[in-house]
Amino acid sequence: xxxxxxxxxxxxxxxLFLPAGTPHRVESCEPGTLWLAVHLHPE
Numbered sequence: 111x112x113x114x115x116x117x118x119x120x121x122x123x124x125x126l127f128l129p130a131g132t133p134h135r136v137e138s139c140e141p142g143t144l145w146l147a148v149h150l151h152p153e
Contacts (some may be wrong), residue, residue, distance in 0.1 A: 112137055 111126070113134045128134055129132065136145075144152045 111135065
């Protein structure tokens with residue numbers, strides 16, 4: 111992933127917390143990769 115201009119490698123079981131507004135994108139992934147995104151909203 112590219113997070114705020116820095117490359118970050120993630121492996122099986124890894125996770126990443128991104129504060130709101132953090133620019134990010136997936137640059138590549140292996141076939142069959144599954145993603146789960148959880149969006150938190152303040153009360």
